Amino acid sequence: MLNTMPQFRDYYEILGVSKTATPDEIRTSFRKLARKYHPDVAKDKKAAEEKFKEINEAYEVLGDEEKRRKYDEFGANWQANGMPGGFPGGSDGGFAGGFPGGFPQGGTWHHAGGAGNGGVEFEFGGTGFSDFFEHLFGARRSQHGGGGFAGSKAASRGQDIESDILVTLEEAFHGATRQISFRRNPRAKMETYTVKIPKGVRQGQRIRLAGVGSQGARGGGAGDLYLRVKYERHPDYEISGSDLIHRVEIPAWDAVLGCTIEVPTLEGRVRLKIPEGSRNEQRFRLAGRGLPNEDGKRGNYYAIIEVTLPRKPLSQTEREHWQKIAAMHR
Numbered sequence: 001m002l003n004t005m006p007q008f009r010d011y012y013e014i015l016g017v018s019k020t021a022t023p024d025e026i027r028t029s030f031r032k033l034a035r036k037y038h039p040d041v042a043k044d045k046k047a048a049e050e051k052f053k054e055i056n057e058a059y060e061v062l063g064d065e066e067k068r069r070k071y072d073e074f075g076a077n078w079q080a081n082g083m084p085g086g087f088p089g090g091s092d093g094g095f096a097g098g099f100p101g102g103f104p105q106g107g108t109w110h111h112a113g114g115a116g117n118g119g120v121e122f123e124f125g126g127t128g129f130s131d132f133f134e135h136l137f138g139a140r141r142s143q144h145g146g147g148g149f150a151g152s153k154a155a156s157r158g159q160d161i162e163s164d165i166l167v168t169l170e171e172a173f174h175g176a177t178r179q180i181s182f183r184r185n186p187r188a189k190m191e192t193y194t195v196k197i198p199k200g201v202r203q204g205q206r207i208r209l210a211g212v213g214s215q216g217a218r219g220g221g222a223g224d225l226y227l228r229v230k231y232e233r234h235p236d237y238e239i240s241g242s243d244l245i246h247r248v249e250i251p252a253w254d255a256v257l258g259c260t261i262e263v264p265t266l267e268g269r270v271r272l273k274i275p276e277g278s279r280n281e282q283r284f285r286l287a288g289r290g291l292p293n294e295d296g297k298r299g300n301y302y303a304i305i306e307v308t309l310p311r312k313p314l315s316q317t318e319r320e321h322w323q324k325i326a327a328m329h330r
Contacts, residue, residue, distance in 0.1 A: 009132045011058035011071065019072070023063070030059040034235030056166070056233050057133050063233075067137060074136070125181035127227070128166025137164075158214035158223035165207065165227040167197055169234050169244075172291055173266045175199030182212060182225065195227060200292030203239065205229045236264050242291040242299025247306055250274065255307045263303050265289050272303055280307040 012019050015029045035041070037051040061067045124134060165178070176197045183190045193209055201207070206226040213223025231239055238245040246263055254261075258276030262269045265286070272284055283302050290299025314322065 007132060009054075009057070009130060011061050014054055014058040015062060017062075021062075026059065026062050030055060030063065030233065031235050034059075034233065038235055053128060053166070053232075054130075057129060059233055060230070061133070061137070070136065124163055126179050127163060128232070129164065134163070155218045155220035156216055157220045158216040160223040160226060161213045162206070162226045162228055164230045165195070165197075166232050167201060167229050168232045169237065169239075169266060169291070171197050172201050172229075172231065173199070175201075180227070184215065197229075200242075200294060200296070201229050202242075202294070203229060203231045239291075242293050244290045244299070244301045245304060246301065247304045249306045249308050252307050252309055255279070255305065263301075265301055266291075274305065278305060278307075280305065 012021070015021075015026060015033065017026055017029050021029075033055045034052065037048045037055060039045045039049045039052060061071050127134070165180070167176075170176075171178075178195045178197060179192060180195055181190050181192050191212075193212065195207060195209070197207070206228050209225040209227070211222045212225035215222050236246055238247075244266070248261060248263060250259065250261065254274065255278045256276065258278070259274050261272055261274060263272050263286075267289070270286065270289075272286070274284070281304060283304050286301040286303070288298040289301035292298055310318070
């Protein structure tokens with residue numbers, strides 16, 4: 001089998017922005033594309049699901065200042081410049097210098113050397129991220145795992161390993177199971193595990209697979225594998241703890257006169273009354289419509305209104321009406 005490096009992903013091209021794009025421009029482009037390709041609204045759900053993951057991954061990098069800096073630094077020739085931090089053994093916990101001989105085709109290989117642990121290469125699948133992302137930002141040796149001292153003859157426990165797993169808000173809301181694949185080195189058999197994603201799982205929470213990490217030395221037990229939860233970005237919501245935040249645009253006259261709008265929740269669309277005289281950036285709370293907490297209770301849902309003005313040139317009649325309103329308040 002030929003060995004290849006992961007294919008470079010141009011995250012700027014995926015989001016349709018320039019390399020000098022501001023965070024606001026990147027955020028706006030992501031939301032536009034995410035709404036277009038979200039599997040809930042797209043006709044071709046399978047193709048949309050893949051595209052949505054691609055858009056999410058691009059925003060995960062470009063929407064994060066540190067990840068974007070690292071991505072820009074290494075660029076399309078990252079494999080020739082040496083590995084960035086993020087893997088055991090090099091700067092930032094990383095293994096620098098790339099991997100001799102390349103990587104097995106179709107897999108995501110990482111190197112984790114550990115004192116008294118020998119070394120282990122491992123491959124992931126099913127975490128929701130591409131091979132390219134995994135190599136730059138993915139698997140790492142845990143700070144909490146075994147190891148031992150070089151030259152020691154005592155048994156030592158294997159090193160714990162960490163990687164990220166992309167979880168949708170729907171999975172976090174309902175709970176789910178996920179199949180992931182894991183291989184310890186190029187000669188080992190691919191292992192498949194069923195991962196339980198608990199209802200109410202939090203961003204940054206680690207899911208433990210006992211005994212699935214690096215093999216121990218001299219009869220020591222294997223370490224554990226930890227999958228750190230990363231929420232998939234959603235086009236409709238921002239997340240704050242267990243609260244969902246939805247921004248919705250309404251025209252100025254609806255804010256002045258009051259109206260009833262529909263807002264999307266994880267349980268479907270619900271009607272929300274906007275009272276007359278509402279202000280720009282005003283919040284409206286739907287209690288218990290957020291994500292589950294660890295104690296089983298639900299967070300809240302907040303709709304934030306953004307009052308918009310007419311974007312097109314006013315007609316003569318429209319201008320006269322606005323002038324009359326302005327005159328009444330002078």
